[in-house]
Amino acid sequence: MTERKPCRCLLADSLPDLARTVAEYIAALPEDILAPAQERAARLAVCLQCPWLRDGTCARCGCYAEARAAKKGQRCPDIPPRWR
Ligand code: SF4
Numbered sequence: 001m002t003e004r005k006p007c008r009c010l011l012a013d014s015l016p017d018l019a020r021t022v023a024e025y026i027a028a029l030p031e032d033i034l035a036p037a038q039e040r041a042a043r044l045a046v047c048l049q050c051p052w053l054r055d056g057t058c059a060r061c062g063c064y065a066e067a068r069a070a071k072k073g074q075r076c077p078d079i080p081p082r083w084r
Pocket residue numbers: 046047048050051052053057058059060061065068075076077078082083
């Protein structure tokens with residue numbers, strides 16, 4: 001049996017069922033805690049270049065990158081942070 005290596009990608013590209021669940025979670029968040037779409041995209045672009053990203057999960061903190069990037073006031077947990 002061949003084990004699949006985790007990819008440096010977001011949930012949508014690795015685990016689509018989980019991606020839908022996280023997308024529903026984000027869609028249910030109150031508007032006032034959501035980061036602007038452009039900021040979310042910029043954060044995720046950084047995550048996509050980050051060695052800590054594994055199948056949409058940040059291996060630095062264990063959260064889903066899409067969920068972390070979606071909220072205002074969040075920052076990358078790496079030291080120093082890769083995005084704020
Ligand atoms: S360490 Fe920061 S940049 Fe890297 S995957 Fe986690 S949140 Fe994204």
